[in-house]
Amino acid sequence: MTIHRVIRKVQRFEGWFGGSAVLCLIAGLYLGLIGSPPDYYQGEVVRIMYIHVPLAHTALLAYIVLTIGSLWYLWKRDPIVDNMCQAVAGLSAVFTALALGTGMIWGKPTWDTWWTWDARLTSFTVLLLILIGYLMLRTFVDDPEKEARYGAILAIVGFVDLPIIHFSVEWWRTLHQPQSISMRGVSISSGLLVPLLFMSVGMSLLFSYMLMVRTQLLYLDRLLHAKKGRLLSQFHLSKSDS
Amino acid sequence: MTSFSVIRWIVWKDFVTELRSRETISSMVFFALIVILIFSFSFSMDQQAAREVIAGIMWVAFAFTGIIGLGKSFSTELQNDCLEALQMVPEAKGAIYLGKVAANFAFMFVVEILLFPMFVILFNLEVVEEISLLLLVFFLATVGLSAIGTLFSALTVQIRAREVMLPILLLPLVVPVMIAAVEATKGALNGDPPAMYEQWLELLAIYDVVFTVVSFWMFEFVMDS
């Protein structure tokens, strides 16, 4: 139950996380959209990078958190860790979908196509499918204990699979399409790096803030359900006694 | 030693059941034939075009029929709640997992061997020289599919909407197997020098090892509250 106390303690600072997320994002957006020069090759289009890359980073961060939480749950079976896993899975799905969406928008002007079977885009798509599967799986189990356990198993297997998926798609790509277009075309100069750093940190803080709020919500929801269950059975009992 | 005997008994039970009921293999074969038929209607192909897409069609058919077999593997354990008895086996559940993987592998591999001549005939493939390499591809890919498929068969059998959830959860996770199997099969069918596609065989071998170990470990948590 120690992790329970740690989570409750960290939760007290959730306002700080939210506040600093807003500050970082505002600073990053100002520097990225107004304060930095356009890219030599891509022009103004490059500015979507300040949204896309932090979103992608955060999506991966979220999946790592999900995996650690899942391992922890299988080890300790602490329900609040499962509340955290459920919260992080939903957020991870949202961030992954947004990263994919902004990636597509970026791809249109630079590669002149909405979609290409690039290794990163493809593995993000598979990641999104795994996360949607995870969220669906959880809705199809009646016993909350089983729900948590099965979710954790899927998350861990998916985590092991993701690098293999990435490499297999990359190999497959190099085989079938010559590397005429590459995401590595963007040369990172320090003028780009500073706003990117702000945005990445800000996005991670935003994610942490949302995670705390959502975990809290799911935790209270679980307590509420338990309370309701106890009251209902007490009510039935008192009725059958009289 | 008891673990080995558990593996043997599970395989024995699945084989005897299958020999008597003939449900799994026959339904897999017929389903695959229908898939092949639909594919051959959808693409009207000459021999040249067939060569390009046949490996893909083959593995789509194998994966879908595999899912039918995998799904049955644990849904048959639901009759008379036999799954409960498996869960109450007073031992680590890894032996049950390995037994089930062995049985599932055998069913899928048999079906693939039965279906391959159909592909050769229906799509006018030239008779292949590299048949042993092709068998190796089938072997490695089928081990991968059954290793991870058995885990998810056991997981989905205890939830609602299990028939839908098995493919939904399984197919994204076997993307590497599908890519590698299709590429290697294409290479073997075209008679390319093995050096050109051996990286895919390596990938399949790595996948097999990784997911047999991970699933073996996770199976414990699927079966045990």
Added chain:
Amino acid sequence: MIACHGIGKAYGHFQVLHDVNLTIAEGECFALFGPNGSGKTTLLKVLATLERPSTGHFEILGMHGLKNKEAIRANLMFLAHGTHLYDELNARENLAFALALRGHYPTDQDVKRALDRVAIGAFADMKVRHYSAGMKKRLALAKTMLARPNVLLLDEPFTALDTAGAEILREYVRERLSAKGTVLLSTHDYDKTRPIANRAGILRHGALQETAIEELKSDDLV
């Protein structure tokens, strides 16, 4: 010996078991009555280590129910509502398979004796698919006998059994009790249960209330 300490089980806001405290000593048979949906099967499943309780813990033969499951399973048989039999296998094969997984290898003699004891020896080579519900129940009982458990959990054991079958079951329970076994059974049938039960209780909306078994005779047991 079975000891439950504050066992609760909830599915979402549906509280199936509610703070169940129960101790059954060696050589005792506890009869668990209660209307449908009162949580009898869930309690048995929790004790059979099939489901994890939401709250509380339990010990069986002094072994912790969440930490020492394998040892508990080796000493416990759960005669469940489902008979745990494979339709495509015959009686002998079913027994051999189920017991081998538990690490027992009964001789042909033992198997024959068990099958004769439950009076289905004549159908030993028939596929279970062709068995009636009562015969399946008898075969499951034979399996339980061969496993020689110290703790017996019986979920509605009299359903589908005829009068003779019920007597075979009671005889077996008596034998286990005299060998210092522990028995917990859930039932609706007062008359069939009365001869073997030492203690009884009613489960209502997941709460257990122990009662003298004679008082239950007039109770509306459903």
